[in-house]
Amino acid sequence: MKTPSGISGIHISTDREDLICYSFDASIAEPALPHAVAWPKNTDEAVRIIKYATENNLHVLPRGAGTGMAGASVPSGTECIVVSLEKMRKILDVDTKNMTAVVEPGVVNGRLQKDLEYLGYFYPPDPASLNICTIGGNVATNAGGPRALKYGVTRDYVMGIEVVLPDGSIINAGSKTRKHVVGYDLKDLLIGSEGTLAITTKIMLRLLPLPEDVITLLVIFKDLESSGLAVSKIISSKIIPRTLEFMDRSSIEAVENYKPTGLPENAEALLLIELDGYPLTVKKEAEKVVDICNRLEGEAIIAEDDIAREQLWEARRSISPALYQIKSAKINEDIVVPRDKIPSILVSLRKISEDTGLKIVSFGHAGDGNIHVNIMADKDDKEEYAKALNAVKKIFEHTLKLGGSISGEHGIGTVKAPYISMEIKERELQLMKGIKGLFDPKGTMNPGKIFI
Ligand SMILES: Cc1cc2nc3c(=O)[nH]c(=O)nc-3n(C[C@H](O)[C@H](O)[C@H](O)COP(=O)(O)OP(=O)(O)OC[C@H]3O[C@@H](n4cnc5c(N)ncnc54)[C@H](O)[C@@H]3O)c2cc1C
Numbered sequence: 001m002k003t004p005s006g007i008s009g010i011h012i013s014t015d016r017e018d019l020i021c022y023s024f025d026a027s028i029a030e031p032a033l034p035h036a037v038a039w040p041k042n043t044d045e046a047v048r049i050i051k052y053a054t055e056n057n058l059h060v061l062p063r064g065a066g067t068g069m070a071g072a073s074v075p076s077g078t079e080c081i082v083v084s085l086e087k088m089r090k091i092l093d094v095d096t097k098n099m100t101a102v103v104e105p106g107v108v109n110g111r112l113q114k115d116l117e118y119l120g121y122f123y124p125p126d127p128a129s130l131n132i133c134t135i136g137g138n139v140a141t142n143a144g145g146p147r148a149l150k151y152g153v154t155r156d157y158v159m160g161i162e163v164v165l166p167d168g169s170i171i172n173a174g175s176k177t178r179k180h181v182v183g184y185d186l187k188d189l190l191i192g193s194e195g196t197l198a199i200t201t202k203i204m205l206r207l208l209p210l211p212e213d214v215i216t217l218l219v220i221f222k223d224l225e226s227s228g229l230a231v232s233k234i235i236s237s238k239i240i241p242r243t244l245e246f247m248d249r250s251s252i253e254a255v256e257n258y259k260p261t262g263l264p265e266n267a268e269a270l271l272l273i274e275l276d277g278y279p280l281t282v283k284k285e286a287e288k289v290v291d292i293c294n295r296l297e298g299e300a301i302i303a304e305d306d307i308a309r310e311q312l313w314e315a316r317r318s319i320s321p322a323l324y325q326i327k328s329a330k331i332n333e334d335i336v337v338p339r340d341k342i343p344s345i346l347v348s349l350r351k352i353s354e355d356t357g358l359k360i361v362s363f364g365h366a367g368d369g370n371i372h373v374n375i376m377a378d379k380d381d382k383e384e385y386a387k388a389l390n391a392v393k394k395i396f397e398h399t400l401k402l403g404g405s406i407s408g409e410h411g412i413g414t415v416k417a418p419y420i421s422m423e424i425k426e427r428e429l430q431l432m433k434g435i436k437g438l439f440d441p442k443g444t445m446n447p448g449k450i451f452i
Contacts (some may be wrong), residue, residue: 006052010045011087012038017331021229022063022075022082026129027330027415029071034061034080039087043170043201047084050199051168052407053081054444060166061446062195064106064137066128069332070413072141072194078445083199085136089322091115092202099207100159105136105200122208124151124242127409130316136200144409146274146316147241149367153409155191162202163190168356176204187434194411195446197439211276214242216303219271220264220313222349224248225267226296228343231366233292234273239285244367245272248346250326251363253320258322261315271298271366272316276346319363319372326359327376331388331400335399335410336370349373354435356391358384369407377380396422417452 013019014036024031024263035058040046053060059080063073075082089106099121105113109123109129116123126145127133133143139161144153160174174187190197206415221227231244247270252263263270271293276287290300303309323330337345346362349371355358364372373395377388394404396419406423407416421429433451 001312025068027071034075035351062135069410071415072413112255150242160204163198220267221299243274246366250361329379331375337404341402
């Protein structure tokens with residue numbers, strides 16, 4: 001492509017191969033070719049790209065690794081420039097006195113985790129996609145992960161953020177101080193905004209000391225309700241594990257068929273529980289957890305070493321890719337319910353599966369009530385696929401009736417946009433759209449996402 005003068009010197013491509021590579025994300029959203037893909041190397045280049053786009057009535061889609069599950073990183077069409085932040089991947093600073101790190105948006109979460117662990121520090125948010133997804137993407141989706149139960153989600157660790165607005169101005173929101181009450185919190189508005197307000201170009205993160213000890217337990221249950229009850233009982237016994245992950249029978253089978261790791265295939269459900277902290281406390285808490293599970297006829301196995309622990313996590317992280325072996329499409333929802341409603345939602349999901357004849361595979365972050373519900377369907381079988389899409393609405397209705405929410409961590413994007421008004425009232429939607437208009441009066445940033 002002959003680069004227009006406003007953006008000369010910036011790596012930009014309109015080659016079909018590049019456009020195809022940036023036309024989809026990890027959701028069921030239909031891929032769409034953009035106008036061009038640009039790879040800024042610094043904030044200044046991001047400013048020039050966004051100004052060029054705004055002046056030429058083009059759209060801008062900021063993109064990390066494209067692992068989004070809601071269609072938010074799929075281009076709006078041939079008027080869209082994808083701004084891939086993958087070349088902005090430096091860890092700029094680790095301040096051990098203030099326990100903060102400053103990173104560029106393209107830093108991969110898993111790499112940051114490893115580098116910090118080496119220095120004795122801990123960055124808790126750990127989406128299962130951590131070896132691919134970027135911190136910029138995590139901020140834009142307010143990503144969670146198994147450890148959210150004890151440590152919270154991305155929002156709880158973002159102290160400051162530098163963004164480029166559609167008019168090319170740069171703002172810095174937040175502060176390096178732990179406390180900060182000066183006007184409206186723009187930083188918190190930007191977190192979770194799915195690329196619809198600005199391009200994030202720098203992020204200051206809060207760090208924790210690395211916990212001294214970790215114990216990982218795999219608990220095998222012969223019935224589904226007992227696993228749900230175990231989750232509520234563990235939490236009500238005042239123990240907060242760092243993870244409390246749930247896998248149902250179908251997800252166990254899918255993983256064992258895809259990449260055998262020795263998970264017990266005759267189990268109805270598994271819990272993957274991790275406790276961390278001081279060694280004596282962790283040991284005591286682990287004994288208490290094992291006792292609670294044993295009383296519900298759960299059989300607990302302790303991971304003996306780091307290799308065994310990693311193997312269990314590898315199995316857990318394989319569920320998503322493994323499910324593609326079952327059917328050509330999986331409609332992946334990430335509903336969240338109050339923890340004490342987990343047994344009820346599991347029963348509702350089973351009923352919907354029985355009533356519709358659809359295979360529904362559930363797994364996820366049971367400790368914080370966030371269940372990944374995968375409705376399996378053959379995309380070429382129009383009737384089955386339509387039935388699966390209908391089931392989504394039923395699942396959302398049950399979730400909202402239980403006081404839950406239609407998305408715990410993946411966001412709305414395009415895939416859940418038709419359902420947002422099931423949860424968010426008209427007046428609140430108007431306020432959200434008003435905020436979007438203030439940041440982005442020309443509608444440059446990632447149009448068609450969140451609101452339809
Ligand atoms: C196998 C698998 C497992 C997953 N597990 C989890 C999980 O446990 N928890 C969880 O929360 N999510 C999970 N996800 C979803 C996904 O990984 C997260 O949403 C992640 O935060 C997306 O990061 P990304 O870099 O891939 O962003 P992308 O997919 O590229 O983008 C996602 C959104 O962020 C915006 N964006 C990206 N970078 C920027 C930026 N610099 N400035 C402004 N906006 C930006 C995009 O416009 C888009 O709206 C999983 C996905 C997969 C495929």
